[in-house]
Amino acid sequence: MSTETVKAAAHRVCETTGLSIFLKAQFFVKINAVLAVIFLLVGGIAALLLALTRWSNVMLLNDIWYYRMITLHGVNMLVFWIIFFEMAILYFASTTLLNTKMFSKKLAHVSLALMVAGAVVTNYIILKGQADVMLTSYPPLEAHPLFYLGIILFAVGALLVAFNFFATLYIAKKNKTYEGSMPLVTFGAATAAIIAVVALLHGAAALVPTFFWSMGWMEMMDPGVYRLLWWGLGHHSQQINVAAMVSVWYFVATISTGAKPLNETVCRGAFILYILFINLAAAHHLLVDPGLSSEWKIWNTSYAMYLAVLASMIHGYTVPASMEVAMRRKGYNKGIFGWFAKLPWKDPGFSAVALSAIIFGFIGGITGVTLGTEQINIMAHNTLRIPGHFHATVVGGTTLAFMGLCYYLVPLIFQKDFYMKKLARIQPWLFGGGIVLMSFGMSFAGTYGVPRRTYDSDFGGAILETGFDPIAHIFLGLLGVGGVIAFVGLLLFLVLIVTAVFFGPSIKGQKMPTWQSAREQKMTDDLISIGYEEEGKDYHIKTPGTIVLVLIFLLSFAIYYFANWAALADLWHIR
C-alpha cells in the first residue's frame, strides 16, 4: 500500500487487514448499515405477523392488516434493508479495497437524504393504509401517489450512490492508488452496481408513468407492459443481491479462512455472465402471462437465464474450493472432508456465509431454475412455491450472507466487540434453520396449490366453497413455526449488533478478536499476509471434497428438475 498518495484524505490503517479505511467513506458505510438494520427490524416484525397469519390455526391478523403487512414486509425487506446494506458494501469496496478516498462526500449526503426520505414516505403511506397494493403494485390496483414517489426518490438516491461508486473507481485508477487490477470483491461489487443501474432504469420506466397516472396526469399504463417493465426492476434487483452476496462470500472466505480465488479469470468471467445474461430473466415472471409468445418466453428464460445459472454454479464451486485449498495449505489434509470439519464453524461470520451458500444453492437455486421453466411454471405461478423459492435465495442466501458480513463489519469498521459470543455462534443456525423450515412449508403447501398473498387458505365466506387437503395446512403450520424461529434468530442478530455497536467494548488500535483458537487464527493470518500471489502457485492442491459437494448438488438439481416434469405430465392438457 502506498501511503503517499492518500495522505490528503483522512484515513486509518486497519490493524487486522492492513487496509486503509477512509474516515468519510467509513461514515457512509456505518450510516447505511445502521439504516439497513433499522428497516430489517421493521420488515422483520411484519414477517412475524405474516407467518402467524398464514399459519392457518393461528390467523393472527385481520384481512386488512394482513395485506398491509405483506406490502410493508416486501418493501422494507426487498428494497430498503437490502439496498441500504448494498450501499454500505459499495462505499466499502470502492474506497478501502482500492486504497482511495471517495469521489464526493456531498453527493453521498444528497443520495443518503433522498433514500431516507423515500423510505420514510413509503412506510408512512403504507401504514396509513393508503397503499395496500403489495410491493409489485400491479395496475389497475392504485396506491396513493406518495407510495410511488417514495420508491422513486429512494431509487434516485441509490442511482446516485452507484454513480459515486463508479466515479470513485475512476479516480482510484487515475490517481494510481493501487497496482494491478481491482480486487475480486470490488469487481463483484461493480457487477452489482452495473446491474443496479439497469434495474433502476427499468424501475423508472414502470413507476414514473404510474406515479403520473396516480396524480391524474396520464393514462394508466397497460398492465402487461407494466409487468414486463416492473420485473425488469424486480428481477434485476435479485441479481444485484446475488452479485453482492457472492462478493460477500469471497470476502468472508478470505478473511475467515485465508482463501484466495483459485482462478481470477474464472471468478470474474462468472460475474460478467451475470451482467450479460440476466437482462431478460424478467421473462420468468411472465411465463403464464397473456400476450407473449412461447418463443419469446422460452428464448428469454433458457438462453439468458441459464448462462446466469452457469455463473452461480461456477461461484458455487470456486468459493468452497478456494476454502478447501486454504485449509489444505494449513495442513488439514485428512481424507476428502477433513478440511470441511475443520472450517471455522465457531465464527458466526463464517457459518452465516457457509449456510448462505448452501441454502442459496441447494434450495433457492434449484427451485428457482425449475420453477422458472416455462411449462413447469403452470403448476407454480403465484402459489406459495414462489415465496418458498425466493425466501431461500434472498433471505437464506443474501440476508444471511449480509448478517455474516456484519460480524466483521462491527469489529473492523465500528471497532467494537460483541457481547454474548456464545449466542452469536448459534445465531446464523437459528435464523438459517428457521428460514429453511419456512421455505419448506411454503414450497410444499404450494404444491397443493395454496396461493401466495392470500389471507385465508380456507376461503371463508366465498360464494362457492373450497379448501385444501389437511396436509397442506400442516405445511402452513411448518411455515409458521419456521417463521417464528427465523424471527427469533433475527431478533438475536439485532440484539447482538445493537449491544456491540452502541455499548460494546471499544477495540480501537487492536486487532479484531478472533473467534477461532490462536493457532488457527495465526495460520489464517499467515495466509492473508502473503497478499496477492501469482496465479496457479498453489494449483497442485486438489479439491476432491468440493468436487464431491458439487456433484451431490448437480444430482439433487437433476432429480428435482425431472421430478417436476414428471408431475407436469399428470396435468390436464393445455396449450
Add this chain to the structure above:
Amino acid sequence: MSIFHPKGNWYRPPTGAERLWVGLALAWCLVMSITMPWWHFQGKQNAPQTTYEVDPSAFIQRVNQFVETNRVGEINNVPIVEPEPGGDAYLLGQMWQWYPVLKLKKNQTYRIHVSSADLQHGLSILPINMNIHVLPGYDYVMEITPTTAGEFSLICNEFCGIGHHRMTGKIIVEET
C-alpha cells in the same frame, strides 16, 4: 486474496477440477435449454399463447351472451354453463368471483377465453394446481382438455383487493 490486487497478466483458462466443473455445469444448462423447446413440441402441457386484445366491457358482454345460450343450471345463484365440446367458452375474473361455473366433458378440448373485468387476477384450478395469469384488456385463450373427471375449484392467486381470499369458482368435469 479476494481483497488484494492481482498483478501482471493474470489471465488463465480453467484447468483440472475447475475445468471439469465448468464443463459439467455448462452441459447441464444445455440439457435444461433443450428440454423446454422439446416439451413445447412433444409435451401436452404448455403455457397458452393465443391472446386477443379486448375491452373489458366487450368481454363481459360476450360472457353474458355465452351464459344465456348455454346455461344448464345454477349453484348458489351462479349459473352453470355447458359449452359445446370443441367450442369456445368464457370465464370472467371479477372482484370477487370466477363467473360462470363451467361444465365440461372429460377428454374433450375447449377453447376457454379468460379475462378480467377489473384488476389483475390469477386463475388457479384446484386440486390439480394449474395456474395462469389474467389481465384486464387481454383475452387469453386456454385450449384445455380435462383428463380427469370431478368437481374442480377455481381460486384467485393474484391479490385483487380486500375480498381476494373469497374469490372462487368451479369447473365440473363429467365422465363421457
